[in-house]
Amino acid sequence: MYVxxxxxxxxxxxxxxxxxxxxLIEAAVDQxxxxxxxxxxxxLRLVLHMLARDEDRVRDFAEAMVAMRSGVKPCGTCHNPTxxxxxxxxxxPHRDDATVCVVxxxxxxxxxxxxxxxxxxxxxxxxxxSPMDGVGPADLTVDALVSRAAEGGIKEIILALPAxxxxxxxxxxxxKRLVESECMLTTLARGVSVGxxxxxxxxxxxxxxxxxxxxxxx
Amino acid sequence: xxxxxxxLVHFKNHSGADVSLGPQVNCFLGDNGSGKTNVLDxxxxxxxxxxxxxxxxxxxxxxxxxxxxVQGDFERxxxxxxVSCGVKRxxxxxxxxxxxxxxxxxxxxxxxxxxxxAPDDAALIQEGSEMRRKWMDAxxxxxxxxxxxxLIDVNxxxxxxxxxxxxxxxxxxxxxxxxxxxDARIAPKAxxxxxxxxxxxxxxxxxxxxxxxxxSGGAEEVGLSLTTHVNDDPEAIAAKMHQAQDEDRRxxxxxxxxxxxxxxxxxxTHALKRFGxxxxxxxxxxxxxxxxxxxxxxxxGVKPILLLDDIFDKIDEKRVExxxxxxxxxxxxxxxxxxxxxxxxxxxxxxxxxxxRVFEVHQGEVKVQTPSKA
Ligand SMILES: [Zn+2]
Numbered sequence: 001m002y003v004x005x006x007x008x009x010x011x012x013x014x015x016x017x018x019x020x021x022x023x024l025i026e027a028a029v030d031q032x033x034x035x036x037x038x039x040x041x042x043x044l045r046l047v048l049h050m051l052a053r054d055e056d057r058v059r060d061f062a063e064a065m066v067a068m069r070s071g072v073k074p075c076g077t078c079h080n081p082t083x084x085x086x087x088x089x090x091x092x093p094h095r096d097d098a099t100v101c102v103v104x105x106x107x108x109x110x111x112x113x114x115x116x117x118x119x120x121x122x123x124x125x126x127x128x129x130s131p132m133d134g135v136g137p138a139d140l141t142v143d144a145l146v147s148r149a150a151e152g153g154i155k156e157i158i159l160a161l162p163a164x165x166x167x168x169x170x171x172x173x174x175x176k177r178l179v180e181s182e183c184m185l186t187t188l189a190r191g192v193s194v195g196x197x198x199x200x201x202x203x204x205x206x207x208x209x210x211x212x213x214x215x216x217x218x
Numbered sequence: 219x220x221x222x223x224x225x226l227v228h229f230k231n232h233s234g235a236d237v238s239l240g241p242q243v244n245c246f247l248g249d250n251g252s253g254k255t256n257v258l259d260x261x262x263x264x265x266x267x268x269x270x271x272x273x274x275x276x277x278x279x280x281x282x283x284x285x286x287x288v289q290g291d292f293e294r295x296x297x298x299x300x301v302s303c304g305v306k307r308x309x310x311x312x313x314x315x316x317x318x319x320x321x322x323x324x325x326x327x328x329x330x331x332x333x334x335x336a337p338d339d340a341a342l343i344q345e346g347s348e349m350r351r352k353w354m355d356a357x358x359x360x361x362x363x364x365x366x367x368x369l370i371d372v373n374x375x376x377x378x379x380x381x382x383x384x385x386x387x388x389x390x391x392x393x394x395x396x397x398x399x400x401d402a403r404i405a406p407k408a409x410x411x412x413x414x415x416x417x418x419x420x421x422x423x424x425x426x427x428x429x430x431x432x433x434s435g436g437a438e439e440v441g442l443s444l445t446t447h448v449n450d451d452p453e454a455i456a457a458k459m460h461q462a463q464d465e466d467r468r469x470x471x472x473x474x475x476x477x478x479x480x481x482x483x484x485x486x487t488h489a490l491k492r493f494g495x496x497x498x499x500x501x502x503x504x505x506x507x508x509x510x511x512x513x514x515x516x517x518x519g520v521k522p523i524l525l526l527d528d529i530f531d532k533i534d535e536k537r538v539e540x541x542x543x544x545x546x547x548x549x550x551x552x553x554x555x556x557x558x559x560x561x562x563x564x565x566x567x568x569x570x571x572x573x574x575r576v577f578e579v580h581q582g583e584v585k586v587q588t589p590s591k592a
Contacts (some may be wrong), residue, residue: 131396134385136396165374166378169375172403189502203367
């Protein structure tokens with residue numbers, strides 16, 4: 001087992017940058033720190049963990065990353081990641097291809113799939129419009145969605161974007177772009193969560209629930 | 219509303235303090251730098267989720283310590299409530315009410331109202347319109363939750379819209395359809411804000427004028443009015459934003475909207491900023507704050523805590539004494555006041571029968587001087 005040397009104790013690194021003992025370690029830390037949510041301290045911890053592993057296991061790790069990156073590409077239709085030209089959702093003849101649900105990213109798609117109730121198809125946008133983060137429609141799959149809708153055959157487009165300012169403005173922009181397609185546009189209902197006590201719901205949620213109240217079905 | 223107990227750990231120069239407070243006057247005496255103002259700032263933290271003086275939470279932690287805690291036990295509308303704010307270095311602050319962390323700090327604003335009168339208040343008159351908008355926003359947010367929500371939303375939208383305008387300029391491109399979603403988002407919320415601001419200034423003015431007359435002796439005429447380019451019609455706002463598009467592109471920022479509003483303070487027919495004497499300006503600000511206290515109480519039904527930092531720097535002793543009559547006649551609720559002179563404030567109250575608690579503050583330590591009635 002490789003023991004963490006005294007000098008590399010995270011608290012010491014936190015106070016002042018320390019020269020790492022190997023340029024290879026340094027390069028690995030640099031790479032690790034490019035990942036989202038990983039600072040240099042965590043990167044060093046992960047790299048030292050790799051150093052303590054069997055070389056074969058580290059190779060498996062690296063190869064899995066490279067194989068994933070080169071073998072997976074966005075589905076030609078919905079941009080869901082796939083190893084084929086068309087993803088298994090789009091290729092499934094039992095799914096309803098007249099309904100398309102627009103989501104921000106794959107995680108949202110997986111969340112909706114996990115319910116097992118939605119039978120339509122998807123469109124993975126790849127983000128939401130946010131000028132301050134440098135993200136505009138051209139960075140997303142907006143054009144692909146517009147041409148997909150223009151081809152005909154789609155009756156309903158569900159805008160299942162995040163309930164944030166950027167999600168809302170992206171939905172607004174998509175709605176304008178999709179006017180000519182004549183698809184019915186719908187959006188997810190927003191309101192009090194299942195199992196949530198009214199008194200604990202925030203005001204925006206409560207007022208949205210009240211505004212979009214439903215006929216009672218018993 | 220009362221703050222009954224204050225507990226500080228590593229807050230500014232207080233390594234640890236436990237202070238049981240009285241229902242009326244709480245007086246903190248000490249030299250400059252003793253930490254007496256920090257006690258008032260701790261109360262500000264509990265009411266507004268942040269320091270009055272330093273908006274960076276980490277910088278309010280005592281030097282060399284890993285965290286700070288400000289905790290207060292309030293009695294509000296006859297219910298005991300505990301509010302606490304903990305900040306660890308390098309982490310997000312934890313703000314809790316009755317041990318439940320807030321997911322949105324905005325939910326706390328206005329629940330425990332307070333008004334601070336501090337020496338740096340002249341900036342409200344002297345500096346740019348942003349200071350006065352912030353003042354107006356802070357007062358309205360104390361009683362109008364929808365206002366605060368709309369304001370937060372508009373401010374975030376403006377950041378995005380301005381980023382888009384900069385992008386257009388830097389890339390020598392333009393696409394009106396990209397601006398449209400932001401305009402559509404901003405206009406209705408800006409209308410909510412415009413309406414609330416106008417109503418606020420209209421309703422606030424009479425109380426302010428009488429307060430100023432009382433404090434200054436009523437010699438000169440003062441005024442306060444809102445200047446704005448927008449009204450409370452969302453469509454009109456959207457149209458104005460659309461008209462300003464060329465100008466916005468040229469200047470790379472949004473040139474029309476509620477973020478351009480100002481509150482104009484006048485003395486007679488002149489601008490207070492340029493023609494008011496230092497004394498007049500100080501009286502003006504004190505009157506503004508006191509009128510704010512009455513206004514918030516009227517709007518919320520909760521009497522705000524009054525925080526007076528170095529009030530003698532602003533108005534003379536006679537006027538402070540006259541002001542303090544409001545404690546005994548019930549106009550003021552709980553008051554926190556700092557002073558460098560031992561005895562001055564207790565003497566003022568000697569004959570009034572008010573509950574005065576005196577604390578001596580020295581190098582961050584808070585000691586009770588008189589725990590009973592003066
Ligand atoms: Zn697909």
